[in-house]
Amino acid sequence: ASTDPGYALERESRQDRTLWRFAKRAPKTYSITYRVESYDPYLSPEATFVSDRRAVALGYSTFLVPLELSDYLPCTIRVRIDAPKSWPVWTSWQGDGSQFTPQSVHELWSGGLVAGKFKESRLESAHCGVTVLTEDRGAARGLNVANRLLPVIRESVELFGAAPNSKFLEVMALYRTMPMTDRKSRMMGVSENNSFFCLATADRYQDLEQITLLAAHECLHFYLGGAIVPKPKPPFNNSPELIWLIEGVTEYLAHELMVEASVMKPARFNEIVESKRKQVKEHEYASVSLAIAAGKFNRAETYQVVYSKGFLIAQALDQYMAEQSGEGAFDAALRDLFQTHNFNETHEWVTASEVKAIFEAHCPGAAAWIETYAEGSVAHPNVSDASQSE
Ligand SMILES: [Zn+2]
Numbered sequence: 001a002s003t004d005p006g007y008a009l010e011r012e013s014r015q016d017r018t019l020w021r022f023a024k025r026a027p028k029t030y031s032i033t034y035r036v037e038s039y040d041p042y043l044s045p046e047a048t049f050v051s052d053r054r055a056v057a058l059g060y061s062t063f064l065v066p067l068e069l070s071d072y073l074p075c076t077i078r079v080r081i082d083a084p085k086s087w088p089v090w091t092s093w094q095g096d097g098s099q100f101t102p103q104s105v106h107e108l109w110s111g112g113l114v115a116g117k118f119k120e121s122r123l124e125s126a127h128c129g130v131t132v133l134t135e136d137r138g139a140a141r142g143l144n145v146a147n148r149l150l151p152v153i154r155e156s157v158e159l160f161g162a163a164p165n166s167k168f169l170e171v172m173a174l175y176r177t178m179p180m181t182d183r184k185s186r187m188m189g190v191s192e193n194n195s196f197f198c199l200a201t202a203d204r205y206q207d208l209e210q211i212t213l214l215a216a217h218e219c220l221h222f223y224l225g226g227a228i229v230p231k232p233k234p235p236f237n238n239s240p241e242l243i244w245l246i247e248g249v250t251e252y253l254a255h256e257l258m259v260e261a262s263v264m265k266p267a268r269f270n271e272i273v274e275s276k277r278k279q280v281k282e283h284e285y286a287s288v289s290l291a292i293a294a295g296k297f298n299r300a301e302t303y304q305v306v307y308s309k310g311f312l313i314a315q316a317l318d319q320y321m322a323e324q325s326g327e328g329a330f331d332a333a334l335r336d337l338f339q340t341h342n343f344n345e346t347h348e349w350v351t352a353s354e355v356k357a358i359f360e361a362h363c364p365g366a367a368a369w370i371e372t373y374a375e376g377s378v379a380h381p382n383v384s385d386a387s388q389s390e
Pocket of ligand 1: 217246247250
C-alpha cells in the first residue's frame with residue numbers, strides 16, 4: 001500500500017499482525033492505493049483473491065482502516081478498482097461500476113466486490129432482487145438457485161415488514177467451487193452486508209435443497225445477525241445468550257420460509273425436523289445450554305448440534321406462543337423486534353433482556369420460557385407431530 005506523496009507509510013510487523021503508520025501527521029484527506037501483484041492460492045483460496053480471469057475482495061480482508069475510527073461513524077470513503085475494461089464488477093456498495101462509496105467503515109468492512117468472468121443470473125420483484133454469480137463449472141446452477149432464492153427473500157421481507165437497510169433488499173450471492181482436499185465434501189457460507197459468499201466442493205452443488213437452505217440462512221442473517229443482533233462470530237463469545245435467536249431462529253426460519261415460498265414440501269420439512277431431533281438426542285452435548293455448547297467446544301459437529309438444537313427450540317417457542325397468544329404471535333414479535341431495534345436506525349445493539357421483553361409483550365410467559373429452554377439447559381419440549389407444517 002502507498003499514500004499521497006509526502007505521507008509515506010512505515011510498516012511494522014508484529015507477531016500476529018502488520019501495522020502501517022504515517023511517517024508524519026496524517027492529512028485530513030488521504031488516499032491509500034493497493035496494488036495487487038500476486039496472491040497465494042494456498043493462503044486465501046476462498047475469500048480475497050486475484051487471478052488472470054477474476055477477482056474477489058472481502059472488505060475486512062482487504063482494506064486498511066485507521067484504528068481510532070469508529071466502525072459506524074459516517075465517513076467519506078471512495079473505493080476504486082482498476083480492473084481490465086472487459087471485466088464486469090459487482091459489489092454490495094453503492095457506486096457506478098468502477099468507483100464505490102461505502103457509507104461507514106462498517107459498510108466498507110462488511111461489504112464485498114466481485115469482478116471478472118463470472119456468470120450472472122439476476123431476478124427481481126417488487127421489494128427485493130437477487131444476483132447469483134457462479135464460475136464456469138457451477139454456471140448451470142445459478143439460475144436454479146436464483147429462482148428458489150427470490151421467493152424466500154420475498155418471504156423474509158414480508159415477515160419483517162421491510163428490507164433491513166433501505167426500501168429494497170438487493171442480494172448479491174457468490175458461489176465458488178473449492179477443491180476436495182482429503183476427499184472431504186464441504187460447504188460453507190459467509191454472510192456480509194446484503195451479500196453472501198458460498199464455497200463448496202463440486203459434489204455439494206448437486207444438492208439444490210442444501211444450497212438453497214444455506215442461501216436462505218445467510219439471507220436471514222441480514223436481519224438476525226445484521227440489523228437486529230450483532231453478526232454471529234463462532235464461538236459466539238460476543239453474544240452467548242442470544243445464540244438461540246441468532247442461529248436457532250435463523251435456521252428455523254430458513255426452513256419455514258422455504259415451505260412458505262413453496263420451494264420445500266411440508267413433508268420434507270417434517271423429515272428434517274425428525275432428523276434434527278435424532279441428531280440432538282444422540283449427541284453428547286445435547287443436555288447443555290446452547291451458549292455452553294457453542295462457546296466451549298470448537299469442533300465442527302458441535303456447531304451442527306447448536307444449529308439443530310437452536311432450530312428445535314425456535315420451533316417449540318413458535319408453537320408455545322401460538323398456543324398462548326394465537327397463531328402468528330412469534331412472527332409478530334420478530335417484526336416488532338426489527339422495527340424497534342434495527343441497528344441501522346438506533347445504532348445500539350439490542351440486549352438479551354430487551355429481546356425477552358418484546359417476546360413477553362406478544363405472549364405473556366414467553367420471557368420465562370426463553371430463560372428456561374433457550375438460555376438455560378432444561379430440555380425443551382418437542383412440537384407435537386399434529387401441529388407441524390401440514
Ligand atoms: Zn448462521
